Amino acid sequence: ALNKRDRIDPLEKQDSWKDFIYNPRTGEFLGRTAGSWASFSLTHPEYFLRLWVGLGLVASHCQNYNAGRTFCQSRMVSQNTGSLKRYIQASFCLSSSSGYNDSIQERNDLCMVGEYTTQDNEPIKKVCQFKRSTLRQCSGLPDPSFGFKEGKPCIIIKLNRVIGLKPEGDPYINCTAKRATSLQMQYFPSEGRLDKMFFPYYGKKSHPDYVQPLVAVKLLFTKEDYNIEQTVECKVEGSNLRNDDERDKFLGRVTFRVKVSE
Known part of the structure; x- marks a missing residue:
C-alpha cells in the first residue's frame, strides 16, 4: 500500500502525461524532439x-x-x-x-506502370490515376x-x-x-498489386490531390x-x-x- 508520502497527486499525474505527449520546456513530442522524429522516420x-x-x-x-x-x-x-x-x-x-470516382480521376495523369513517379524537382506534383x-x-x-x-x-x-x-x-x-x-x-x-507508379508521396502541400x-x-x-x-x-x-x-x-x-x- 502507498503511504501518504508515496501517494501520487492526481494533478501531478495528469501533468506528467501532458508533458509526455508534449513537453513545452524541451519541445519533445512523445519523448522525442522534432529532429529525433525526423531522423527516426528516415531510418x-x-x-x-x-x-x-x-x-x-x-x-x-x-x-x-x-x-x-x-x-x-x-x-x-x-x-x-x-x-x-x-x-x-x-x-x-x-x-x-x-x-x-472515374470522372475525377480522368483529370489526373496516366503514369508509367511499374515505375516510380519521381518528381523531386517539380513544385507541384502530378497525380497518377486510380x-x-x-x-x-x-x-x-x-x-x-x-x-x-x-x-x-x-x-x-x-x-x-x-x-x-x-x-x-x-x-x-x-x-x-x-x-x-x-x-x-x-x-x-489482380493479385493485390500496389503499382510503383503511385510512389513516392511528397506530402500534402506538394501533392494536394494525391490518392493512394x-x-x-x-x-x-x-x-x-x-x-x-x-x-x-x-x-x-x-x-x-x-x-x-x-x-x-x-x-x-x-x-x-x-x-x-x-
Missing part, C-alpha cells in the same frame, strides 16, 4: 507504414446501419445476408470518397452492397501516406484466414462458412517493408474478424 520508414482497412459497404450515401458491433469499435463485423438495410459502415466508405472502377466487383458500382448482399463481402485496404516511401520489389497485399482450411479470395487489382492506391479483397464465403466468426489477416508484402514484428502487431498488417449470417 525506419516502415514504422509509419500501417495498413488501414475499411469495409466498403452501404447504399449510395453510406448510411450507418447498426448490425451488431461495428468494425470501428471492435473489428468484429456481423452481417445479415437477408436484409438490404443491414450493411455496416466502417471507418472507410468508398462511396463517399468522390476523389476515387479509378475506382479498377476494383471491379468491389468498386461499389455494379454492386452497391460491396458483396455483402450475396454473403461474399469486399474488404477495402489502403496504406497510410508515407512521405518518400518507395516500396521495393513488386509490393502487394496478401490476406489469409486463420483457420484449418484455406479461404478462397479474389483480389482487385487501393486493394479490394473479396472473401468468397460458402454456406458452410456462415454463422462462423472468421479471422482474416492482411499484410503488405515488399522487400523493404516489414510485417512480421511480434512487438508491433500493426506494423504492415491488419487483422479483423468477419461473421456472415443467414
